[in-house]
Amino acid sequence: MDNRDIKxxxxxxxxxxxxxxxxxxxHLDEKHEITFWLYFPSQNFAHQAGQRAEAxxxxxDITESMHGQWLCLITCTHIPDEMLMDGVFKFCDExxxxxxxxxxxxxxxxxxxxxxxxxxxxxx
Numbered sequence: 001m002d003n004r005d006i007k008x009x010x011x012x013x014x015x016x017x018x019x020x021x022x023x024x025x026x027h028l029d030e031k032h033e034i035t036f037w038l039y040f041p042s043q044n045f046a047h048q049a050g051q052r053a054e055a056x057x058x059x060x061d062i063t064e065s066m067h068g069q070w071l072c073l074i075t076c077t078h079i080p081d082e083m084l085m086d087g088v089f090k091f092c093d094e095x096x097x098x099x100x101x102x103x104x105x106x107x108x109x110x111x112x113x114x115x116x117x118x119x120x121x122x123x124x
Contacts, residue, residue: 012106014085021080025120026110032080036092037104038072039065045099046070052095058088072101080108 022028040046043064050060050072059075072095076088096103110117 012089012103014080014082014089017085017106017108018080018082021108021110024110025112025116026108027112028080030079030111031077032108032111033075033077034080034085034088034106034108036074036076036088036106038074038092038096038101039069039104040072040096040099040101041069043070045101046072049095049099049101050074053091056091 017034018028021032026032038046038049040049043062046062050062053060053072053074059077061073061075063071063073065071074088074092076084078084092103095101
């Protein structure tokens with residue numbers, strides 16, 4: 001097999017999101033505000049990507065970042081679902097491919113109680 005035939009593996013997936021949220025005790029039956037970090041080389045590209053994301057029903061916040069980059073935060077507020085998250089990751093991949101951007105990851109607050117977090121931390 002030639003190395004050119006090997007396709008890159010997406011480091012981010014819906015299964016990974018669910019695993020990480022569950023690992024840290026988040027209640028997967030509650031809505032989560034999941035934010036995706038995309039960087040673009042120009043304000044114009046960031047705004048074009050943001051317009052596509054807004055048209056898809058996602059919340060967008062665009063700010064100037066370091067070194068001339070533009071950060072496009074895309075937020076999806078839903079009950080976490082593997083297929084939904086896979087779709088959002090694919091959408092983000094399409095945006096960065098279309099506008100010379102870079103996908104830098106995701107984050108979400110945990111939907112849990114302070115007591116549950118303390119319990120998890122005491123076992124770590």
